[in-house]
Amino acid sequence: MSKPNDHSAQAIPTGILVSVSGDPTEPERPAPKRKSAPRERNGQFPWLWAITAASISWAIAIFTIGVCTTSNDVPEGHEPSAINDGVTVRAIARMTPTVKLAPAPSKPAPNPVPQVHDESPTEIALRDTAEPPIPAPAPATPPPMPPVAVVAVEPTPVANATANVEEPKNAKPVRPVRPDTDLGVFANCDQIGSSILFMRSPPDAFQKAREEKKLVFMVHLSGNLEDPGFT
């Protein structure tokens, strides 16, 4: 018979009963793996190298275009023009006959006779349409502005915007009164620069218009027509 404190005795099994819920056959999900973004060696995009390469390629392209333009269009022996407008200079050069001058006497002249090269208008038109216009590069600094001269200008009299009947007295010289003008019937409008005869009395004017079958030209105004200062 064994004793309770005997180590050789068989151990009593112990455990905890747990109720199982769910499908025990479902496999466990794998742990999500952390994705790491592809990076360069240093972990950054080489912007400096990209910008440098783009700048070099752009400079080469501009240089190539410039070399092609000058070598194709400027004839030999021509002085460089002060105007470097690509399209305009080429058009002018084509419209005028090109004369190739003889080279300097130090060099052997392959063709001593000046060669005159004329182009027909059709050729000019074809070449103009074939070649796209290449704008010349803008100058780095704008040309200096011409000096502006400040000149004192005397004020000129403004054209009178009113009718002739309202011109002030000092605008025009006083005209003499018509010899056939009855100042008892007509206002003396010559002093205000009008040659129109205005009757003083509107009722008389309407009566006269009825008799002569004319229209009446009536002027309503602020002030007195006879007095140029009050018109």
Place this chain on the structure above:
Amino acid sequence: MNENFVCTYLKVGTFQVLNNGQKQGGNVASYFCLGDGRVVHTVPGQTNADKLLSESRWAYEIRKSALTHATDLGTGRVDDKKYRDKIIRGHTERFYAETNARHAKSYSPVPLQFPHGRSQQAQAHWLLARNPLAKLDAVYPFVWTKILNEELSDRPVAKR
């Protein structure tokens, strides 16, 4: 002007003359009337000589055209309605020419409401299209106060 018109004038407003000679206020309106006082055309406000001469020619021509259109050539009798219709059409055409060129040749009537914001000449055409051949006594207060925004006054010109 004196060949086709009998010219006259009337003071209906006033203005002030300042000490330095500058004028303050004041305006002018021109009317082309029949002998019985009915208004054929009006030019509100100041204008130059060319414009005034052009408007006077238009007034003369529209009156002659209306008279010819309304007169029975056999009897010499004048139809007043035809006369008014011709004047209305003339002012309506000029009103649309002043305001909107698309309707310049249409003869639809002018709007019922006063055309605020239009030119003074367009407003004058509107007035005479709505009130054709109205008496001068009825027309000039409207022109002076509504179109020119002036005040009718019998006061003399004041100096200060």
